[in-house]
Each structure stands twice: as C-alpha cells, then as structure tokens.
Amino acid sequence: MAIDYEKIMKLESGPWTVSYTDRETMLYALGLGMGLDPLNADELPFVYENGLKVLPSQATVVAWDNELLAKSGVNFIMVVHGEERLTVHAPLPYEGTIECKGKVTGCFDKGEGKGAIILADTEIRDKATGQLLVTLGMTIFARGDGGFGGPAxxxxxxxxxxxxxxxxxxxxxTLESQALIYRLSGDRNPLHADPNFAQMAGFPRPILHGLCTYGNACRAVVEAYCDFDPTKVVEFNARFSTPVFPGETLETQMWRDGNVVSFRTRVVERDVVAINNGKAVIKD
Known part of the structure; x- marks a missing residue:
C-alpha cells in the first residue's frame, strides 16, 4: 500500500492520557544501567525515591505512541528510527498525569526503491494545568515506501x-539483560527480546533499543556537563547510526561550545558509531 501524501500529512494521534509514578521513573533509569553501583551517590537519586531525579529522555517512553505509524500505511517491517529530537519547556515530573498529542509534520519521497522520510512531533502537557512540558520530534525512514509521488x-x-x-x-x-529491562518502560518489540524474531529481521541476536542508547547518551551529558542535574538540559537531539547489542560498551564523546554540547556515541568493542550528530543545549 503506497503512501497517500495528502492523507499522511493530516495524520494526528491522541490526545491520550498517561499516568505514571515514581516506579516508572526509577525503572527507566535502571533500564539505562543507572544504579549499577548502589553506592554511587551521584546516580542513586535517579533510582531511589528519596529526592528522585528525572532524565529528560524519559519523555520518549512516557509518551510512547505507535498510532501514527499504524495509520500511515507504511511497511512497518521496513521502518527504521532515524532521529530523535527533544525540547524541554518545563521539567518532566517524577510522577503525574500527562496528556500527549502527536501529528505528522513532514513526508518526503526519496524515490522508488530508496524509501521515504516521515517527520512527526509529540507534545506532552501536564494534564491538570495544560502546561507544555516537552516536545518530541522523530524522523522515521520508511525503507520500503519510496516512489509515492511526494515532495523530494x-x-x-x-x-x-x-x-x-x-x-x-x-x-x-551495558548489561546483557539491558534490553529486557528497558522494554518494560514501554517498547515491547520482540526484536529486543526474541532471538528467533531478531534473526528473521537479519540480526544474530536481539538488539538494544535505539532510544536506550539515546538515553544513555543523555545520561553521559548530564554527568559530564550538568553535575548530575538533569533540569539543565533544554534540548537533546541525535541521529541513529548503528544498532547496539546488549553487553557492549557505549562511549559518548562530547565537545562543548558555550551552551551547546555536541556528541556521538561509539560502540567500543566494534569501533562503530551508534549515535551521531548529537546536539544538546544546556543551561548555564
């Protein structure tokens, strides 16, 4: 089924409401590997309810949504998550009720056999006050859907x-069980848990969620340049390059220029870049 450009550009999802507690916040941090050393006083506040801190990248799981892609008509098996963008308007609380709404913001035709690019945004608001908390932006590469006649x-x-x-x-x-922990925060795609499914998808074993690697990079920036204060992160954007296997070591390399921290994340064992072209904006 080919993409209908006029239809896809009108696609919206929600609004939908999500309630979460400190349990989900601590589980997300554990899914990134935080708290591995229970005596690490800098990481303990992310996994312990006494003075609980929230990484801004947690917004990517509390607002998890497959509805837009399901409505788009693309070949879901051929879809690859290309980029993730995050803008913080107000810190995400460690527990609460939020209202989310998504929409397609762009769709580009790379040509027959070359795929399509789909852009989508999700707004996260405090349910009680209507305050905008976070805007998420996502780029999807639909490898099997080029040639539909849309704009280049x-x-x-x-x-x-x-x-x-x-x-x-x-x-x-990362832990060998990292994907099995992280998937409990929302994305239960069997690609990250089932060896047989992973092999059918062309991988020797289940891979780590791209957004887990993304959250890991956010964790690194918060450690290196925010003194473990996650509220200093205003933007966090990155491009996905290579899948990661649980158990591999992720090294995030960072450059600071004023309030901008550029970054990329490398898989040490294979010397390949998993996340590239990263840009974080932090407060003074």
Whole structure:
C-alpha cells in the first residue's frame, strides 16, 4: 500500500492520557544501567525515591505512541528510527498525569526503491494545568515506501560535529539483560527480546533499543556537563547510526561550545558509531 501524501500529512494521534509514578521513573533509569553501583551517590537519586531525579529522555517512553505509524500505511517491517529530537519547556515530573498529542509534520519521497522520510512531533502537557512540558520530534525512514509521488527532500540537516578532538568522554558498559529491562518502560518489540524474531529481521541476536542508547547518551551529558542535574538540559537531539547489542560498551564523546554540547556515541568493542550528530543545549 503506497503512501497517500495528502492523507499522511493530516495524520494526528491522541490526545491520550498517561499516568505514571515514581516506579516508572526509577525503572527507566535502571533500564539505562543507572544504579549499577548502589553506592554511587551521584546516580542513586535517579533510582531511589528519596529526592528522585528525572532524565529528560524519559519523555520518549512516557509518551510512547505507535498510532501514527499504524495509520500511515507504511511497511512497518521496513521502518527504521532515524532521529530523535527533544525540547524541554518545563521539567518532566517524577510522577503525574500527562496528556500527549502527536501529528505528522513532514513526508518526503526519496524515490522508488530508496524509501521515504516521515517527520512527526509529540507534545506532552501536564494534564491538570495544560502546561507544555516537552516536545518530541522523530524522523522515521520508511525503507520500503519510496516512489509515492511526494515532495523530494529530507528531514532537518544533521548537526555538524566539531573537527577538533573531543573535550570529554564517558563510557558505560551495558548489561546483557539491558534490553529486557528497558522494554518494560514501554517498547515491547520482540526484536529486543526474541532471538528467533531478531534473526528473521537479519540480526544474530536481539538488539538494544535505539532510544536506550539515546538515553544513555543523555545520561553521559548530564554527568559530564550538568553535575548530575538533569533540569539543565533544554534540548537533546541525535541521529541513529548503528544498532547496539546488549553487553557492549557505549562511549559518548562530547565537545562543548558555550551552551551547546555536541556528541556521538561509539560502540567500543566494534569501533562503530551508534549515535551521531548529537546536539544538546544546556543551561548555564
């Protein structure tokens, strides 16, 4: 079924309401590997309800939505998550009730056999007050849906990393069970748990969620440049490059220029870049 450009550009989802507690907040941080050392006083506030802190990347799981893609008519098996963008308007609370609404904001035809690019945004608001908390932006590469006659082009231009040596790096080794923990925050795609399904998709074993690697990079920036204060992050944008296997080590390399932290995340064991063209904006 080919993409109908006029139809897809009118697609919306929601509003839908999500309630979550401190349990979901702590589970998300554990899914990123935080708290592995229970005596780490800097990470303990992310996994313990006494003074609980929230990573801004948690917004990607509390507002999890497959409805837009389900309505779009694309070949879901051929879909790849290309980019994730996050803008913080007000800090996400560690528990509460939020209202979310999504919409398609762009669709580009790369040509027959070359796929399509779909852009979508999700707004997260406090249910009680209506205050806008976070805006999420997502770029989807629909590899099997090019040639539908839509406009040429693509998504936002990637952030260019500095050419000098990186200023700081932080490395975390993921657990062999990392994907099995992380999927409990919402994305239960069997690609991340079922070895047989992973092999059918062309992988030797289940892969780590791209958004888990994304959250891991956010964790690194919060450690390196925010003194473990997640409320300092205003924007967090990145492009996905290579899948990660649970158990591999993720090294996030960072450059700071004023309030902008550029970053990329490398898989140490294979010397490949998993996340590229990263841009975080932090408060002074």
């Amino acid at each position: 082009g693509g998504g936002p231009a990637p952030h260019v990393l500095p050419e000098r040596d990186f200023d700081k790096s932080v490395a975390y080794r």
